[in-house]
Amino acid sequence: MSGDADKAARAVGRELCFREAPRGNFDAGGYEGTEESDEHVKGGAYAVKGSGYYRDENGPVCVEAKGPNAGIGVGLSGSGARVMTKAELVSASVSAGPATATVGLSADTGASIGPAQLEAKVLGTGVSIGREMGVSFLGTGFKFKLW
Known part of the structure; x- marks a missing residue:
């Protein structure tokens, strides 16, 4: 697996486990990966597979696009x-x-x-309340970090 494919798999997995956004720029055609409670995923595990991931971060502005992907993650x-x-x-x-x-x-x-x-989310529809406020409907939504 290429370095960018590994970054894409880790980005989707860390988002599933801990709501952590990826950093940096990368472009991967296909990616897949699993991790369990190692130095990168303390107290969590994930499995992901996807096709197409593009990320371009330029200062405070970031653009991201994802093709079909699926995964499961647990974080503690x-x-x-x-x-x-x-x-x-797609997103x-x-x-x-x-x-x-998004x-x-x-x-x-x-x-x-x-x-x-x-x-809480069900079928891409849900809310986030607290440090990050957000709403989504079938995968389309808006979020805002308060602090």
């Missing part, structure tokens, strides 16, 4: 617990500073809870 850390499944047909997002807008079609389903965050 000092900041809370998270269980999420992901089935996404494109742009973020500028604390705000992110247009896509997904059936993400799961929940996370922590001292500063609560999130």
Whole structure:
């Protein structure tokens, strides 16, 4: 697997486990990966597979596009617990500073809870309340980080 494919798999997996956004620029045609509680995924595990991932980060602005992908992730850390499944047909997002807008079609389903965050999604539709406020409908949505 190429370096960019590994970055894409890790980006989707870390998002599933811990709501962590990836960093940097990469472009991968296809990717897949699994990790369990190692130095990169403490207290979590994920399995992902996808086709097409593009990310371009330039200062506070980031553009991201994903093709079909699927995954499952479980995360448990000092900041809370998270269980999420992901089935996404396509998505494109742009973020500028604390705000992110996404247009896509997904059936993400799961929940996370922590001292500063609560999130629930069913078939890509849900809400996030706390440090990050957001709404989504079938994979299209908007979120804003408060701090």
